[in-house]
Structures are given as C-alpha cells and as structure tokens.
Amino acid sequence: MLTEAGVAFSVRVADVDEDAVKAVHDPADAAGLALELAQAKALAVSRQDPDAWVLGADQTLGFDGGLVSKAASLGEARARLAAMRGKVHQLHSGAALARNGQIVWSGLDTASLRMRGFSDSFLDAYLEAEGEALLACVGSYRLEGMGAQLFEAVDGDYFTVLGLPLWPVLAELRRAGVLPS
Numbered sequence: 001m002l003t004e005a006g007v008a009f010s011v012r013v014a015d016v017d018e019d020a021v022k023a024v025h026d027p028a029d030a031a032g033l034a035l036e037l038a039q040a041k042a043l044a045v046s047r048q049d050p051d052a053w054v055l056g057a058d059q060t061l062g063f064d065g066g067l068v069s070k071a072a073s074l075g076e077a078r079a080r081l082a083a084m085r086g087k088v089h090q091l092h093s094g095a096a097l098a099r100n101g102q103i104v105w106s107g108l109d110t111a112s113l114r115m116r117g118f119s120d121s122f123l124d125a126y127l128e129a130e131g132e133a134l135l136a137c138v139g140s141y142r143l144e145g146m147g148a149q150l151f152e153a154v155d156g157d158y159f160t161v162l163g164l165p166l167w168p169v170l171a172e173l174r175r176a177g178v179l180p181s
Contacts, residue, residue: 001159001166014041030062034094035108046098053178054098059163061138063089070138074127077140086117093160095169105172109165111156118150
C-alpha cells in the first residue's frame with residue numbers, strides 16, 4: 001500500500017512477542033489490541049534506530065464478542081469461515097509512528113464486513129483455490145482476491161480491510177513533514 005501511494009520505506013521486523021501481548025490483553029477488546037501491537041512494533045524498531053520515522057501496524061478481527069487469531073490449518077480456516085457465514089465481523093487496523101524511541105502518533109480504524117450465505121461447495125472451492133496462503137490472513141480471506149466473493153457488504157475503508165489505516169497514516173506523515181504537503 002505504501003509503495004503504491006508513493007511512500008519510500010524499508011522493512012524491519014520488530015522483535016515483539018505478540019502472544020505475550022495477547023495473553024495480558026482483554027480478548028473482548030480486539031480494537032485496542034490492534035493499536036497496542038502496532039505501538040509495540042513501532043517502539044521495538046525505533047529503539048534500534050532512534051532517528052528513523054518508524055511505522056508499526058497490526059490488524060485484529062473481532063467476531064461474536066471475541067478475538068479471532070489466524071487459523072493454524074485449512075480445516076480451522078474452513079470452520080471459521082463457516083461460522084462467520086451470513087454474519088458481521090470487524091477488522092481493526094492499528095498504526096503507530098515512533099521516533100527517538102517514543103510514540104508520536106497512533107491511529108485506529110475499523111471496518112465491518114458482512115459475509116454472504118455462501119454454500120459449502122463454494123467454501124470448499126475457495127479453500128482449494130486459495131490454499132495455505134489463507135493461513136497468513138487473520139480472517140482466512142483476502143478481500144483483494146477471490147475472498148471478495150465471500151462478502152455481501154463492507155462498511156469501512158478498503159485500506160483498513162487490507163490492514164492499514166492508510167489515509168490517517170499519510171495525513172500524519174504530511175503533518176510531521178515526512179511527506180510533502
């Protein structure tokens with residue numbers, strides 16, 4: 001998304017134990033967790049390179065009052081998608097900017113997605129076509145791919161669904177003078 005928006009950047013992996021953060025976080029607060037993970041990632045990298053502007057981001061999925069994690073297997077992905085069929089869930093995308101080892105901005109956006117009442121045969125065909133790549137996606141779908149056919153409505157920003165509240169991030173980068181205004 002950043003590349004397509006014309007933002008130059010490099011990627012550094014943040015050494016953050018996400019499971020440890022999740023273990024002490026209220027599972028009913030999926031939105032707060034997305035923001036907390038984004039901040040933890042930004043801080044971890046900023047401490048290694050204090051002069052850099054560091055963007056940390058994370059996305060969580062809230063469904064039926066709880067937090068949904070990535071599926072460990074295609075069987076688990078199938079069960080999850082079947083459970084979400086015909087229902088609404090929320091994707092929460094958090095972002096944080098850090099500099100000099102401190103958070104200087106953070107933001108969160110939420111999109112609500114309604115899955116359609118797809119058939120079991122469609123679900124099986126979808127899982128076969130997309131394969132294990134779905135295990136890297138919190139909802140076991142990619143809206144930018146065949147996963148678009150799982151839905152009947154999306155209320156929210158497309159970029160938020162993809163995993164980053166892009167408009168607020170770009171606005172903050174412009175405000176901070178990192179991007180031209």
